[in-house]
Amino acid sequence: MSGSLWLGEEGHGQNTLPFIPRQRPHAVAADPIDELADRMEELIAAAVHPDEVAAILESDGMTDAHIRTTYGRQDSFELAEDLYARVERRYPPAARPPADPWHAALPACLLRGLVFALPGLAYVLGAPLLAGPPDGFGLPAGTVPLLAGAITGWVWNQGLSHRAYAWLGLGDRPAAAAALRAGAPLGAVLSALVALAASGPGELSAAAFAAGQAVYLAAATVLLALGRERDLLVALLPMTAGAAGTVALDLPDVLRTGLLLLSLAAAAGFARRALAGEASGDGGAADERPGPRLAASVPYGLFGLGTGVLVLYAAVADVFADGAGAAVAAPSAVALTLSMGPAEWLLYRFRSESLAGLRASTTAYGFRKATALTLAVCLSGYLAILFALTVVGTLLWPGAPDLGALRLTGLLLTGMVLWTALLLQSFGAVRSAAAVCCAAGGVQVLTLATGAGHPRTVGPVVAGVAAVVLAGLVGALLGRVTAHRV
Structure with a gap:
């Protein structure tokens, strides 16, 4: 047939059309995300919020520039949200209970609270x-140099x-x-000179x-930083026995x-013995490691400074108000200092419980709810302890002022400020805590200097504004x- 193409038996005759290869589709490139x-997958599946994934990405060294170039997302948070959405939540049970990095023994914290409070007996x-006679401000003799040196x-x-x-966190005890x-x-000399400069006639x-107080504070700082609380307690025994004997x-x-x-x-x-025991041996790699900045x-x-002014104000408000003897400040001062032991333990307790809540929560809302409940319990516990110490101290201390509503409210609000500020400091937000405490302390000092308000009011x-x-x-x-990651 004219014009027909005969392909032959196998379709491979001479008149067959040339073979044109079929174009294959290109393989789709794998999505880098x-x-x-x-x-x-395992890390993302265990996260309870995209911010936790973002923290993991940043800890791996991923910069925003790298993320834009490689993954086409603006930053680590946008990439974390995408990853969080692609991986199903999965919380595998731990093979064994994880170690609690925030465990703290209650007796050790109570011992620290005791060594914080006992030095107050030195004033007795x-x-x-x-x-001596009242000073130029109408205050008991020696009040100004003592406060100036202490602060x-x-x-x-x-x-x-x-x-x-x-330095201790870097594992370098000799450097610490x-x-x-x-x-x-140097701190002892500076404090003594400030106290001397603030003293008036007849206050030598x-x-x-x-000056002795300054030397003690320096020694106590050394012993507490190196974990020698028991040595400090032994050192305070003669003074404690003498104060008890005066009764x-x-x-x-x-x-x-x-x-x-x-x-x-x-x-x-x-x-001095503790510092000698920490003398460096042969140095080592730690000596070449960059140390913490002084500015930090x-x-x-x-x-x-801020917390010191707040504590002193709460303790001596009655002294400034009435020109009474320093004995009226003792119950408040003892209550606040003794409460620092339980306060420290409750801070550790909060961090421990919040970490447990992080592991157990499956949603961000559930975690926030558990954290808020833990915070309320710990703060209420601290205020209850401070209240009990204040009541007992007022009942037992000779010459203590009546436990009026304003005095008790001010003391509890000051305690709340101290505990929440210490909590922020433990999470690294020390600048915010210091700013609030310094501002509050500055306002209190200014009102005292100008007589703008009654100290008890x-x-x-x-303290209430600072607490809010x-x-x-x-x-x-x-x-x-991400604030609770260890």
Whole structure:
């Protein structure tokens, strides 16, 4: 047939058309986000919020520029949301209970609270050194140099403690001891000079007492930073026994001074022995490691300033209000200092419980709810302890003022400020905590200097505002899952 093509028996005759290969479809390139999701599947499946995935990406060193180039997303948070949506939630049970990095023994925390409070008995034993007519402000003799020296010591030693703990966190105990060896004596000299400069006519004995207080604070900083609380407790025994003896006996002034000096010498001796025991051996790689920056300790010093002013104001508001003796400040001061032991334990407890809630929660809302409940329980527990200590101290302390509503409210609000500020500090938000505490303390000092308000009224109002601000900061910070990662 004309025009037909005969293909032959197998279709491969001479007149067959040339074979044209069929174009195959190109293989679809693998999605890099799917590959990343497969590689990180176990970590993503266990996350309770995209922010936790973002934290993992950032810890792996992924920059936003790399994420835009490789995965086509703007930043780690956008990529984390995509990964979180692609992987099904899965929470495999742990083979064994995970170790709790925030476990703290209650007896050890109570011991620290005790060594915080016992130095207050030095004012009872050293009362003859602080005797005299009221100063130019109408306050008991020696009040101004003692307060000036104490606040200076708290600021300096708070910053010094942070630097020592920073070295300890790097595993370099000799460097921590070196920082304490250089900083503690310098802080003692500075505090003593400030107290001397603040003393007025006839207050030389009070300045000497403040100098001893400065030396004790320096020694205590060394011993507490190196974990030698028991040594500090032993050093305080002569002073404690002497203060107890003044209740039943009229101890001569020479004996009072001798017991104070004995405790001071013991604390300084224990601190010197502790520093000698931490002397470096052969150095090593730790010596070449860059150390913590000095500037990083400044916020901690400011935190010590703010909290120190708040504590002193709460303790001596009645002294400033009525010009009464320092004995009226003792119950409040003892209650606040003794409460620091349980406060420390409750801080560890909160971190432990919030970490357990992070592991158990399956949604971000569930985690925030569990965290809020834990926070309420721990804060309520601390305030209940502070209330009990205040009531007992007021009942037992001779000459203590009545436990009025304003005094109790101010003390509890101050305790709330201290505990929430310490909580923020433990999560690394020390700048925010220091700013709020310094602002509150500054307002209190300003009102005292100008006479703008009655001390008993100003204290609760300022502490209440600071407590509300800190509560807002705590809610904003601790509601984020990534804040609780170890």
